[in-house]
Amino acid sequence: MHTITGYHAHIYFNEETFAQASALCDLAGELFPLSVGRKHQKPVGPHPMWSCQLAFAPETFGAIIPWLALNRQGLTVFIHPETGDDLKDHTDHALWMGSMERLNLDIFLS
16 A cells, blocks of 8 residues: 655646646645646646646645635646655546646656
8 A cells, every 4th residue: 555645736737828827836835835846838747738736745635625626717737646656646546627638658657
C-alpha cells in the first residue's frame, strides 16, 4: 500500500485563459499553504497543455480541492497524489475537474 506524501493540482490554460489561470494560481498561493509552480506557456512533462502546478500537503486537500471546484471558472484542473508511483499517480489515482485531457504517459514508461 502506498502512502500519499503530497498532492499536485495542475491548472491547465492557453493563451486566451493565461491571465485567468495566473490569477487563480496566485490567489490560491495567498489563501493556502501551498507552493505555486511556474506558469508554463508550453506543454511540460506529461501535461498536454500549458499549466501551473499547485503542490500541497495531504492535510490541506479538504480545503484546497473544494475551493478549486468553486473558483476554477471553467478551467481544467488535473489533480494527483504523490505516492512514488508516477504512472499510477497520473492515471489510476488521478482526479479531473473539467475536461479530461490525454496525458503523455511515455515519460513514465521508459
